[in-house]
Amino acid sequence: MKALVWHGKEDIRCDTVTDPEIQDPRDAIIKVTSCAICGSDLHLFHNFIPGMLPGDIMGHETMGEVVEVGSGVDGKLKKGDRIVVPFTIICGECDQCKRGNFSVCETTNRKRHLADKVFGHTTAGLFGYTHLTGGYPGGQAEYLRVPFADATHIKVPPGIPDEQLLFLSDIFPTGWQAAAQCDIEPTDTVAIWGCGPVGQMAIRSAILLGANQVIAIDCLPERLSMAEAGGATTINFETESVVERLQELTDGRGPEKCIDCVGMEAHVMPSLPDTLLDRAKQMVMAESDRPHVLREMIYVCRPGGIISVAGVYSGLSDMLPMGAFMNKGLTMRTGQTHVNRWTDDLLRRIEEGEIDPSFVITHTVPLAQGPEMYQVFRDKRDSCVKVVLKP
Amino acid sequence: MFHFSNIVRTKGDPKIVEGGPSLKQPADQLARALGWFSIGLGVVELFAPRRVTHTLGMEGHETLVRTFGVREIVAGIMSLSVDKNAGLWARVGGDGLDAAALLSGLTADNPKKGNIALALLMVGGIAVLDYRAAQDTKPQRPPRDARRKLYPNRSGFPKGIESARTAARQIAAHAKTNEVKQGDERRVP
Numbered sequence: 001m002k003a004l005v006w007h008g009k010e011d012i013r014c015d016t017v018t019d020p021e022i023q024d025p026r027d028a029i030i031k032v033t034s035c036a037i038c039g040s041d042l043h044l045f046h047n048f049i050p051g052m053l054p055g056d057i058m059g060h061e062t063m064g065e066v067v068e069v070g071s072g073v074d075g076k077l078k079k080g081d082r083i084v085v086p087f088t089i090i091c092g093e094c095d096q097c098k099r100g101n102f103s104v105c106e107t108t109n110r111k112r113h114l115a116d117k118v119f120g121h122t123t124a125g126l127f128g129y130t131h132l133t134g135g136y137p138g139g140q141a142e143y144l145r146v147p148f149a150d151a152t153h154i155k156v157p158p159g160i161p162d163e164q165l166l167f168l169s170d171i172f173p174t175g176w177q178a179a180a181q182c183d184i185e186p187t188d189t190v191a192i193w194g195c196g197p198v199g200q201m202a203i204r205s206a207i208l209l210g211a212n213q214v215i216a217i218d219c220l221p222e223r224l225s226m227a228e229a230g231g232a233t234t235i236n237f238e239t240e241s242v243v244e245r246l247q248e249l250t251d252g253r254g255p256e257k258c259i260d261c262v263g264m265e266a267h268v269m270p271s272l273p274d275t276l277l278d279r280a281k282q283m284v285m286a287e288s289d290r291p292h293v294l295r296e297m298i299y300v301c302r303p304g305g306i307i308s309v310a311g312v313y314s315g316l317s318d319m320l321p322m323g324a325f326m327n328k329g330l331t332m333r334t335g336q337t338h339v340n341r342w343t344d345d346l347l348r349r350i351e352e353g354e355i356d357p358s359f360v361i362t363h364t365v366p367l368a369q370g371p372e373m374y375q376v377f378r379d380k381r382d383s384c385v386k387v388v389l390k391p
Numbered sequence: 392m393f394h395f396s397n398i399v400r401t402k403g404d405p406k407i408v409e410g411g412p413s414l415k416q417p418a419d420q421l422a423r424a425l426g427w428f429s430i431g432l433g434v435v436e437l438f439a440p441r442r443v444t445h446t447l448g449m450e451g452h453e454t455l456v457r458t459f460g461v462r463e464i465v466a467g468i469m470s471l472s473v474d475k476n477a478g479l480w481a482r483v484g485g486d487g488l489d490a491a492a493l494l495s496g497l498t499a500d501n502p503k504k505g506n507i508a509l510a511l512l513m514v515g516g517i518a519v520l521d522y523r524a525a526q527d528t529k530p531q532r533p534p535r536d537a538r539r540k541l542y543p544n545r546s547g548f549p550k551g552i553e554s555a556r557t558a559a560r561q562i563a564a565h566a567k568t569n570e571v572k573q574g575d576e577r578r579v580p
Contacts, residue, residue, distance in 0.1 A: 001405070003405065005407060005411075007410075010414060010419070010473065011413055011414050011415050011416070012414060013410060013411040013412060013413055013414070014411040014412075015407050015408075015409065015410050016407070016408045016409040016411070017405040017406060017407050017408055018406050018408060019405065020403070020404070020405055023401075023402075023403040023404075036534075046473045053395055053400075055400060057404070057405060057408055065503045084498060101434050110401070135401070137404050137405055141405070145403075145404075151495065160499045185563075186560065186563045200547070204547050204548070204555075205556050206547075207552065207556060207559065208555055208559055209559060210556075210559035210560060210562065210563045220539075221539050221541060222539050222540055222541055222542055225541035225542050225543050226542040226545050227545075228543065229543050229544060229545045229546045230545075230546055230547055230548075230552070231546070231548075231552040231555070231556070264451060279474070283468055283469060283472045283474065284465075284468055339487045353549045353550060354548070354549075354550065354555065354558070355547055355549075355555075356547055356548075357547065359542075359546065359547035360545070360547070361543040362540075362542075368411075371411075371412075372412050372414070374414075375414065375531065379530065379531045379532045379533075380486075380532060380533070381531060381532070381533055382540075383539045383540035383541075385542075391463065
C-alpha cells in the first residue's frame, strides 16, 4: 500500500509499504477513506519531538471502512462498518479509561518503558506519533491497523460526508476539551491564542458553550477572517499589542479564560525578544519548547482565571512566570484530548446541524501529494488552513 | 536508514518496500554538508587556535580565532536546523569576516603568506557555496503583502452564529434554574 513515511527532518515521502496485518485478536484493519495533516504533525516534520524513526508512518486523523476484524473484537465492529479512528488508542478497561481519562490510558502504549522514563508515567498509545507513545503506524496510508479496535473507534452513520466527521478523530474534540475544561460561564471572555485548525474548533466550541465574548489571536489574515466568521473578535499580534488589546476588550480586567492553541512552536518575532531567545535555545537543544503563549496568558489572564492548554508541548519550557501564576491564583488545565469522552455529544451536534466542522478544510488532495502539502501547510502558502488527504 | 529501522520495527507493522521521492533538494544536502563543515572548523578553531595561527603566521591572534570558532559552531548548528537559511546567511557574513582577518595578515614580512593566500582562496570557494545554498534555500513563505484568500463565510454553524449563541444561552439559563431549584430543595429542613 501507499503511505506517508517519515525519513528525517523535513523529509516525508509517499512510499510503498507492506500492508498492515492483524497482530492481536482485538485488532481491526480499516481501508482509509480520508485522513488529514494535523498541526502537531508539523512538530514531527521539524523533528522537534523526539522518538521518531525513519520508516515511521505519519498520521493520526483518520477514518475509513472496516475490512478485517480480529477474533477478540467481540462483535463490536464488523466488516463494512464506517468508523472514525480516535488518535488516542484506548483499552476501555483500565482505571483511567473507566474514569474517562482516555488519553492517559495505562494499557495501550506498547513502549511504555520509554514514556515512564520521560514523562514519569505512561500515557496512551497514539497513532503515528513517535515511539514515546508506542510507535504505532499512522493513518496517512491506504490501510490502517487499529489496535484495541473494540474500544478505539467512533462508529459513524452513513449519509454524512467524511469531511464533516473526520475531525472527530482529533481537532474537534481537542478544541472542545480546551473550551470545556475552562468551565465557561455566560459572562466570561475567552481568549484563544492561535487560529489554526484546533484554534478554529476551540472558537466554535467556546461559542457553543456559551461564552459572552471570544477573542482570537493570530497574525495570518485568512485565519483571522475564519475566526471572525466563527464569531470571534480578532487581534493581529503583528500589528497590535495583545496585552493592550485584551485589556481594552475586557475593561482592564483581562480574559477570565485563556486557551493556548499554539504550543511549542510559537511565532518568532524581533519585537518579542523572548521568542528569539527561545528559538536560539531550541536550536542548540537547550530548551525544547517556545512557550511565549504560556507566558503571555499567565500575564494577561484575570486573577482567579483558568488557562487551558491544547497546544502541544514536548519537554522543557524556560522562564515561565510562576510568580504571577501563583499570586494570581490561576488554574492550568492541560492534556491531549480524551477523544471518546466527547464524541457522542459532538457527533449528535453534527447530526443535528448545530455545527459543521468541514468549514476548516481549505485543501483536499490525493495521498501521493501529501509530502508537498506538509510544506504548503508549514509555510502557510495558498492560504492553507487544513489539508485533507484522499488515499 | 529505513533498512535499519525496518529491522527494529515491531513484527507485523508495515515495512518499506519501495521508497518514494524525497522532499530534500540538492540545496538542502549542500546546506547540511556546510553545516557539519562549519561545526568541524569551529571545533578546530576553538580548541586548537595556536595551530591555526601558526599555520598562517599570525601568532598572537588566538582569541580572535577562538571567537571565530564559536561563530562557526553557532552558524553550523543553525544551518542544520529548520532555520537553515538564516544559518547559511550567517555563514556568508562569517566568510567576509574570515577574509578580512586573513587579509590583515597578508603582509610582506609574514613568512607564511603563501598559506594565507591559499586560505583566502578556500574562503572564496566556500563563500560561493554558502551564497548559492543560502539563495536556494530561501523560505517559501509568501511575503506579508501577498494577496491571500480570506474565509469570511466559513462560520461552521449551518444555522448561523446567533442560533448557536441563543441555544447556548438557553442551556445555561436552564442549568442555572436547575441549580437554584436544587439549592432551594437543599435548604428545606
